[in-house]
């Protein structure tokens with residue numbers, strides 16, 4: 001940072017200490033961090049490096065010497081930890097991990113590879129649980145590492161915290177201090193935030209748009225876990241019951257005969273604690289690296305959030321001889337995953353107009369690397385989202401890429417905005433345009449809807465997107481109808497609505513840019529073969545909101561042909577298993593529109609056709625009678641074939657997973673359904689497994 005170079009080391013150390021202390025309070029006391037972990041780590045590293053260079057300016061109360069934040073005025077009673085709850089030093093890359101291994105082997109005077117225990121680094125809230133004579137006595141948050149808050153009453157409600165320890169043949173010592181992490185599993189986190197959003201909307205309706213601070217969604221599962229654990233008024237017991245405690249260390253009271261961390265973990269498991277099943281023993285550094293890679297690759301399938309691996313020397317006597325620094329032990333290190341957050345600048349806000357006329361604002365960012373990829377766009381969803389986060393062109397923002405989801409803006413860095421304003425830049429609040437950026441018509445936003453739309457059905461943006469969608473591989477699959485040609489077709493006026501596509505002739509097409517006789521003839525030929533389609537593909541091509549491939553299959557399978565579907569009521573459609581109200585109403589609304597039915601009829605008149613689907617007869621005595629299936633990933637033949645065979649054998653094929661689903665059949669590249677099935681405990685079959693059932 002430029003300003004850090006100008007400051008004297010002493011002043012910079014002071015400024016950094018103050019800033020880190022402020023972040024500590026936001027994180028530990030208010031459960032509302034203002035910076036990402038990576039930014040926080042960066043500040044701490046800068047401070048540590050400066051203090052190393054200038055030890056004369058290091059103060060005993062420096063954040064490099066302490067853990068967390070003192071607990072004052074939080075409403076909980078406080079109590080000291082018998083052994084301090086330390087933090088962990090971080091390794092940000094393989095070199096830093098190698099340095100850790102070399103350092104401790106040098107200290108221990110050993111050339112041979114060391115035995116480590118490698119564990120997931122759970123991203124929750126660290127706590128200490130004290131057991132006396134095998135019974136839960138009390139539990140504390142970490143606090144400042146020496147004194148924590150007594151949250152025993154809340155901890156007692158967490159189902160995975162045993163009140164009494166089980167001990168088949170191996171009684172626990174009289175006094176036991178178990179350390180571990182309270183985490184909120186991802187599904188519970190999503191439910192918690194969904195509930196808060198719904199209640200927030202209800203609150204806003206009743207309070208003229210005002211938002212209730214207590215109903216804002218939590219930024220991540222860690223804050224949600226910490227916030228849930230430290231509830232003090234109007235305690236939400238369900239929230240406490242959805243928390244989970246995972247044990248990872250014994251600070252006092254090793255089981256008799258235990259000489260290693262691994263044996264301690266085993267004892268914890270035997271006494272009835274949850275221990276992360278991913279924990280492993282590793283001989284030497286290479287094996288630790290393999291563990292890390294595997295953990296990183298499998299991260300998104302886990303049901304709790306982790307942010308790295310923790311590597312611990314396995315032998316307890318070696319841990320003792322290595323000892324601890326004031327803030328962290330020498331015998332362990334956190335090997336962090338690459339950050340999935342970064343800061344960058346919003347250069348512009350572009351507005352895209354979708355197939356349904358919805359205006360989607362997209363932030364154009366100064367390109368930045370996050371979690372291994374370069375990001376230059378982030379979706380802003382809608383005007384409410386922009387208002388809530390108060391995102392303006394020119395702002396410096398924190399962006400986040402979680403798993404494979406589209407990058408999001410987490411928040412604006414207001415200090416940077418202030419500086420830019422003072423430097424004379426104008427950063428005005430942003431509003432979506434009142435005129436459609438494509439056709440210039442007025443945009444509208446209906447009451448109770450979050451979307452701003454261009455209502456003009458003839459808007460070229462809508463038509464272009466609809467054409468692209470119709471030509472897509474999952475729809476009518478028109479070879480040779482690329483983006484550029486679609487643009488030209490619409491802009492030249494050759495295509496004014498979807499069905500015009502099938503009336504195109506070679507001669508007219510030849511008039512387009514870079515379209516010779518041959519390519520024109522090819523396009524006409526591919527349009528001709530695209531006319532022969534199937535009902536599900538046709539339904540997808542029509543772009544009915546909420547109707548994707550699975551839904552189209554379900555509708556086609558039930559109604560057999562288009563006319564009965566067009567005539568069906570929402571009630572009739574909703575009777576199909578796996579089809580909800582929203583979809584049923586969307587279908588009815590779509591076919592209730594004269595413009596849409598005209599298009600359907602024109603397409604049919606221009607030769608678009610399909611063989612009626614065979615309504616399926618269910619064999620209630622078949623091999624799969626009473627079993628429900630969900631299909632995902634790429635299978636060796638098209639999904640409808642499998643669907644038909646499963647149904648012919650008496651089984652049911654559903655569109656989405658629930659706890660009631662019996663099997664998930666997963667092909668190649670199964671995606672998120674596989675993770676969901678694992679979370680829900682739904683049995684997963686590969687194709688061979690399905691064949692065996694047949």
Ligand code: IVH
Pocket residue numbers: 086087088119120121122123125126127180181248249310329332334
């Ligand atoms: S051992 C003295 N093991 O990470 C060693 N900590 O950033 C103390 N954490 O304070 C901790 N997973 O709250 C340990 N498998 C694990 C962990 C873990 C998460 C937390 C813990 C610690 C923090 C340090």
